Amino acid sequence: MIKQVLELLFGVDPELRQIIGVTLRMSVMSTLISALIGIPWGVAMGANQFKGKAIISRITNTLMGLPPVVAGLIVFLILSRSGPLGKLSLLYSVSAMVIAQVVLISPIIAGMTANIVSLRAPSINETCAGIGIFGWKRLWLTIKECRIPFVTTVLAGFGRSIAEVGAVQMVGGNIQFKTRVMTTAIMMQTNMGHFEMAVALGVVLLIISFVINSLVHRIQEQTQRDRTA
Amino acid sequence: MIVLRDVVQQYGGRVVLEIPELRFVPGRRYGLIGENGSGKTTLIRMLAGTSRPTSGRIEGLEGKKVGYLPQSPYAFSFSVLENVALALDGGRDAKEIARKALVVVGMESLMEARGDRLSGGEAQRMALARVLMRSYNVLLLDEPTSSTDVRSMDLIENTLREYVQKTQCTLIFSTHAPAQALRLADEVLYLEKGRLVEQGPAQALFHSPQDERTKAFLRHWSLNS
Numbered sequence: 001m002i003k004q005v006l007e008l009l010f011g012v013d014p015e016l017r018q019i020i021g022v023t024l025r026m027s028v029m030s031t032l033i034s035a036l037i038g039i040p041w042g043v044a045m046g047a048n049q050f051k052g053k054a055i056i057s058r059i060t061n062t063l064m065g066l067p068p069v070v071a072g073l074i075v076f077l078i079l080s081r082s083g084p085l086g087k088l089s090l091l092y093s094v095s096a097m098v099i100a101q102v103v104l105i106s107p108i109i110a111g112m113t114a115n116i117v118s119l120r121a122p123s124i125n126e127t128c129a130g131i132g133i134f135g136w137k138r139l140w141l142t143i144k145e146c147r148i149p150f151v152t153t154v155l156a157g158f159g160r161s162i163a164e165v166g167a168v169q170m171v172g173g174n175i176q177f178k179t180r181v182m183t184t185a186i187m188m189q190t191n192m193g194h195f196e197m198a199v200a201l202g203v204v205l206l207i208i209s210f211v212i213n214s215l216v217h218r219i220q221e222q223t224q225r226d227r228t229a
Numbered sequence: 230m231i232v233l234r235d236v237v238q239q240y241g242g243r244v245v246l247e248i249p250e251l252r253f254v255p256g257r258r259y260g261l262i263g264e265n266g267s268g269k270t271t272l273i274r275m276l277a278g279t280s281r282p283t284s285g286r287i288e289g290l291e292g293k294k295v296g297y298l299p300q301s302p303y304a305f306s307f308s309v310l311e312n313v314a315l316a317l318d319g320g321r322d323a324k325e326i327a328r329k330a331l332v333v334v335g336m337e338s339l340m341e342a343r344g345d346r347l348s349g350g351e352a353q354r355m356a357l358a359r360v361l362m363r364s365y366n367v368l369l370l371d372e373p374t375s376s377t378d379v380r381s382m383d384l385i386e387n388t389l390r391e392y393v394q395k396t397q398c399t400l401i402f403s404t405h406a407p408a409q410a411l412r413l414a415d416e417v418l419y420l421e422k423g424r425l426v427e428q429g430p431a432q433a434l435f436h437s438p439q440d441e442r443t444k445a446f447l448r449h450w451s452l453n454s
Contacts, residue, residue, distance in 0.1 A: 123303040129279050130297035130360055130369075131316040141315075145306060 004196040015177070016197070020204060023181040026094050026168070027161040030101035034161075035154045037106040042113025042153075047121040047142050060114070063107035068100075072170030075100040079171065092173040097181070100167040105157045112153040116146050148223050152216045159212045163205065230254055231276070231367065231399070236285035238271050238423075246271045246423040248285075253399055255366070260410030260431065261403040263420035264446070269403035270300060272420070273371045276401060296365035296398075300372050302356035304344035309336060309355050312344040316362035323362075330358040335384050349376035357385060361392050368393070370402035374409065386413055407450050411435050419443045 045057060077083050079091040079099070090096045121142055128138040143150075165183035172179035174188060182201045189198040231253040238246040246268040253259055261269040274280040275287060277297035305312050310327050317323035331340055334354040339347065347355060353376050360368075373389070374382045386409065393400050404410050410417045411431050418428045419440075427434060427443040438444045 120303070123299070123301060126274075126277075126279050126297075126299040127303040127356070129277060130299060130302070131363065132294075132296075133315070133318075137318075141305065145303075 016200060018177055019180050019182055019185050019201065022094060022179065023162060023183075026097050026101065026181060027158055029094075030098045030105060030161050031154060031158040033098065033102050034105035034109050034157050037102065038109025038157070039113050039150060039153075041106070041110040042115075043117050043139070043143060043146075045110070046114035046117025047125075047139060057114070060107050060111050064111045066104060066107065068104060068164055068166035069170065071103045072100050072167030075103060075167065075171050091171060092175060092179060094172070094179060096171040097168040097179060100171045101161050101164060104164065104167060105161055108160060109153050109157045112156065113146075113150065116149040116153065117142060120145055148219055152219050155212050155216050155219075159209060162208055162212075231287070231289040234286045234288065236275065236282045236287065238268075238275065238280070239283040244423055246275075246282075248272070248425055251418075251425060251428075253289075253367075253401060255399050256397050257415045258393060258400040258413060259402070260414030260417045261401070261420060262407045262410050262417060262446075265405075266422070267420040268423040269420055270371050271423070273297070273369050273401065273403055274299075276367070277369050290367065293366040294364070295367045295369065296360050296363060297369040298356055298360045298371060298373055300375065302352065302359075304347055304352045304355065306343060306345045308340065309342050309344050309347070310340040312355055313359045313362060316359045326362060327358070330362055331355070333361075333388055334358045335381070350378060350381055353377055354381060354385065357388065361388065364396045365398050367399045367401065368396075370400070372403055372405055375405055382409070389413060407435070407447065419446060421446070 041060075045053065045060065075096060076091070078085050079088070079096050080086055081091075090099070124142050124145065125138065128134065128141065133141070163183060165187060168179075168181055169184050169187070172181070172184065174180050174184040180188075182205050186198045186201045186205075189195070189201070233248050233251040235250075236246065236248045237244060245266075261272065263269055271280065275282055276290070277295060277299075278290075279297070279299075305315070309331065310324060313327035313330055314323040317326060328337075328340065331337060334357060336351065336354055336358065339351060339355075344352070344355060353373065357370075357373055360370075370389075374385050377385060389400065389402075390413070392398075400413075402410075402413070407417075414431050416428065417431045417434045419426045419434065419438075419442075421442055427438060427440045429439075434443065435447065438447055
């Protein structure tokens with residue numbers, strides 16, 4: 001079996017390459033869109049005190065733990081033919097998978113961002129108020145100071161995206177050469193008894209996960225060094 | 230004149246500051262002394278506008294330029310020079326003025342160092358240089374020398390004297406070192422458990438305090454210094 005796995009990994013199996021390609025395309029797209037939504041959302045929560053902040057924080061925390069199948073179900077109902085966006089015919093496409101992942105990942109990025117910002121914002125706000133810096137300039141300085149932890153947040157979002165199975169299975173349909181991604185393919189190949197393909201895909205997933213974790217670890221180490229230097 | 234009327238500050242139902250009336254005369258230097266938790270920081274933060282009183286009014290700050298140095302000022306991760314120039318909104322001459330301000334506080338050798346890599350004392354001097362880049366009507370300093378050594382403390386006190394003389398601003402500062410209040414302030418205010426116990430000219434308050442609580446505080450301080 002090991003020989004077959006290696007042949008799949010280093011060979012030119014068109015289906016494996018296609019699955020990896022769709023997975024990366026979906027994960028990169030959904031992470032980027034989630035970052036564009038989640039970071040401003042998290043900064044707004046972490047840097048400011050406003051009426052209703054407590055309830056928004058609670059909703060965000062709830063959404064951070066949203067079960068993937070629930071996210072998949074919501075997006076499925078919205079995109080299904082009888083749903084509000086049914087006319088767009090997006091169901092069982094990579095776009096639908098990206099939408100489902102954005103629903104899942106944006107709150108995670110927002111919640112993590114809010115935590116990061118809320119640690120620094122009180123001190124930055126006081127200091128800026130003392131020298132007459134307010135509004136957008138103060139916000140920009142806060143974002144600039146948090147830029148490195150933001151990268152780890154986005155990488156965590158990517159990690160979540162690439163490993164997700166429930167929601168993408170529901171709205172993507174696991175269609176061969178179209179919406180099949182690594183996680184859904186592993187599940188299917190295992191059910192069919194094609195363990196070589198499942199293991200090969202698992203190895204690729206693990207390698208990607210290891211690279212992401214290494215990057216996060218390196219950034220955190222660098223941040224720690226900067227603080228203690 | 231800055232006037233506080235019936236000012237109360239509560240956190241979680243606990244009264245941390247209660248001042249029926251307090252006046253700060255323009256151009257004078259006021260030193261706030263008292264134990265930790267006496268309300269010094271709360272009073273300064275309210276005057277700075279970064280904390281609102283639960284009830285009561287603060288009058289006389291409308292339209293005034295107020296500078297404020299918090300107890301733990303933030304040191305941004307860019308260079309010390311850029312940290313200080315920030316106070317002038319990145320104007321063309323900002324860096325040149327910042328350079329001069331850093332020389333005054335003895336930080337000429339650290340201009341290119343990263344702000345977030347400074348020691349506590351260095352960060353405090355940098356933050357002081359930053360706040361003194363502008364001129365104010367009222368300058369509020371919350372324990373400006375809490376992390377500095379004796380040499381830096383002298384330097385900071387001299388810098389502050391010169392600044393106040395030049396700008397004629399009202400200076401209100403808190404300090405953990407009563408001797409500093411004696412050296413820098415025209416008037417000293419002793420706070421205890423969120424209440425103003427005694428206020429008076431620095432020399433008079435230190436040498437002939439009227440209230441028993443002030444006497445006890447000063448006795449304790451002189452025994453330990």
